[in-house]
Amino acid sequence: MSISTILSRIQFAFTIGYHYLFPQFTMGLALLLVILKILYLVRKDERYNTAVHFWGKIFAVTFVLGVVTGIPMEFQFGTNWALFSSYAGGIIAQTLAMEGAFAFFLESAFLGLFLFGEQTIGQKGHLIATILVWLGTWLSGGFIIASNAWMQHPVGYTLAHGRLSISNWGAVMTNPWILPQYLHTMSGAVVTGAFMMTGLGAFYLLSKRDIDYGRMFVTLGVIVGLIASVFQLYPSGDMEGLQVAAYQPTKLAAMEGLFQTQSGAGIVILGQPDASKGTIDNPIIIPNVLSFLTYRQWTAVVQGLDTFPADQRPDAVEMVYYSYHIMVGLGTLFIAITALALLLLWRGKLFQSRWMLWILMLATPFPYIANTAGWFTAELGRQPWIAFGLLRTVNGSSPLLSTGNIIFTLLGFAGMYLLLGLLYILMVVIEALKGPEKSAKEPMEEEGDMGLLSGQG
């Protein structure tokens, strides 16, 4: 693979990995905002609406970061993957363009109403705006998944003059790959949103401030977090696993570190793959489980990487293996944490259990890692194909693009995103330290009491 193709891969992975830190939070948070808004309308407790305003502000900052880091994604197919774009654009861009037409216009219009329109559109109207923002973010996710699903499992196309064109729109929109991946991705986003909410609530409780809100956030976050974490394992994770086994056995073998075809294959819990020798160092393996999970038979034969010619295997087997194991390990941890917290909540002991609140607070960043690792599994496992089975990644990049230009833009993105990340954290920390009551009720210009940050005492 040429250096410029590798650099383009790094740039795409970096920019999309970074971008997805924001939408996964907004997609999860949008659902939580709808729940908070409904709780307000049902229970008539003003604090729920204050919580909507507070998280709405954090949503707005996150949304802006999602928008500005998302714009490059729509363009990088053309800038860095020109041959792939001209080869498959007639299909993959259908769903990308639909995202713009159906989701982005919806989101941008109703986010403005959600943030600034509550007085004029009334509470019912505001609920509708909240629901439409949520719908917009989840539609957007759906179209992106549909585009990615086509790259994972191409359907509904014809090949003519070296370029693909769409021959069955219905088949592209109902690609069997879409549903499992969509469910898994969305529920992963809900885990992120729930853990952020829980984490901040736990911080308030541990700091003995904003107690009412701390309890509200932890309660809602833990309940939603547990439901979403369990849903990640079953059914959505299980559906994803079966689908990968059916359509992409190379990815399955790389994920599991299965170098040799076996009947009654075991599942590797821990261990370091050695791709050159085809072994796992320091393995902890539970026998027969992989066969059962894949084919529902303890002794079924699972194809290892040795079944496939070298040029059809993922080129970074170790990365696929680790990404997958990190995702699954963290996912298991999320279920354990939220289940334990919910048990304590049910027994009425959670808010006094400082150790559990510490765990909940410190767990906040991990869903981001799990979601990112999940995407790395999906995309690195798809290699060496850019469109699975049809076009190799090496044949998809821009033909005349020099390495010097890509390094320039890669460094530029790195610097830009470092700055954006610092700014984002600063903004969220400011809102979080201000707390829901102040943040939601004070207009923005009266932030002078943030003595620490503004220097104005």
Add this chain to the structure above:
Amino acid sequence: MSTLWFILVTFMLTMYVLLDGFDLGAGIIHLIAARTDSERRFILRAIGPVWDGNEVWLIAAGGTLFFAFPLLYASSFSGFYLPLIIVLWLLMGRGVAIELRSRIPLGVWASFWDGIFFIGSSLLAIFYGAALGNVIRGVPLNAQGYFFEALWTNFNPFNSNPGILDWYTILTGVLAFFALLTHGANYIALKTEGKLNERARRISRVGWFITIPLAALASFATFTVQPQVYTSFAERPWGIIFPLIALLGLLGAGFFNFRKRDLPALLSSGTFILGMLACSAFSLYPLVLPAANHVNSLTITNASTSQYGLVVGLIWWSLGMFLAAIYFIITYRRFRGKVTAAASQEY
């Protein structure tokens, strides 16, 4: 069918330039139009609820271009690699500036973002103009339909190997800068009262005076760099309507500005931009990206996707645009009228 999609993509790009054009223009003029922190907030609030939606037209147009003309998308985006990525950075900096400026009440903080907002908006206007200039002038496409051009070479007008920025594209860039400046000033005049309104009108007038000779010069230069322009007008003389629309808009922008009628002035500067863009699209058709070596040019035929793809696209596209129109009507109605002092505190 590919002709229809040529028109639809042009329509979406034009919508983008018309709508994002006025908030870019607002960014260009805000340092001179608004002197105090509270005046700057009026300007930000005037565009705040709409800029994000306006920018969606760019994304949507990009996506539509990608699916309707995959080869054009692939060729132009990879060929204009560096300026395109720089445009993305500018869009990022500018978007962040609008949203973060007033979140920390510190003079230095606000001033920094005011500067970013100005620089981002100005350079974007110039880059967009230069981009259009490049598409009109043509690029060194190879037989596969790809090219790669340096950002600039040596600015020598007789150089056979010009960069993306040369005398002609810089001219179109500067024209775009002043046209959007005028357009943005008209919008700010419409949305504000008192001193801010007066200054915006004055800026609009200055911008208008500078736009006139630049537009004349650029139009003349276009005939010298792209022979296809002659062909188009000779074969389809009815196309003369597009330069006339632009001229009408230009005259109207000045006329209504002197009459202090802000809405007609804004509509006129919009008409001018619309006319100029329609004129460019008309002159190029059926080419979508002319090549220095004419046989390699990308046309609506060789760059477009299959007939079936274009037909199914039209179905969902129509529905999508219908919905988008409803959202835009709701948003612009909700935020219509002058920006009030209370509302300006939201930004």
